[in-house]
Amino acid sequence: MSFSPNIVGFACQWCTYAGADLAGNLRAKYPPTVKLIKVPCSGRVEPEHVLEAFANGADGVLIGGCHFGDCHYKTGNYKTSRRIAIYEKLLKDSGFEADRLRLEWISGAEGYRFAEVIEEFTKQLQEMGPSPMNGGV
Ligand code: FES
Numbered sequence: 349m350s351f352s353p354n355i356v357g358f359a360c361q362w363c364t365y366a367g368a369d370l371a372g373n374l375r376a377k378y379p380p381t382v383k384l385i386k387v388p389c390s391g392r393v394e395p396e397h398v399l400e401a402f403a404n405g406a407d408g409v410l411i412g413g414c415h416f417g418d419c420h421y422k423t424g425n426y427k428t429s430r431r432i433a434i435y436e437k438l439l440k441d442s443g444f445e446a447d448r449l450r451l452e453w454i455s456g457a458e459g460y461r462f463a464e465v466i467e468e469f470t471k472q473l474q475e476m477g478p479s480p481m482n483g484g485v
């Protein structure tokens with residue numbers, strides 16, 4: 349039996365969180381592996397939030413934001429996009445594979461896409477195995 353990864357999802361309230369709501373309304377099927385944290389904008393997710401999620405047992409972290417041009421704060425998602433290189437370095441320096449962090453732009457109209465992303469990320473993490481904090485290598 350493959351393990352069921354713990355995914356912490358930081359979801360922008362205007363798009364990805366609404367997309368997750370829509371996925372529920374559409375009864376889109378996806379694994380129950382993600383725990384969403386609603387944030388005002390993907391740009392409000394700080395590196396320490398991501399590291400804390402991993403330190404507390406997440407096998408993967410998803411940051412979900414609005415598509416470019418749709419951020420309610422104009423540039424929050426651009427800021428998030430620019431931070432990815434920083435996140436990758438922080439994760440590698442902390443002993444985690446950078447692939448354990450995923451950034452996706454999912455709008456409130458993309459319920460099926462939200463479900464697909466969770467399904468894909470879950471499969472990817474199952475192939476990678478548990479995070480080093482959870483006994484993985
Ligand atoms: S408001 Fe959604 S990413 Fe900024």
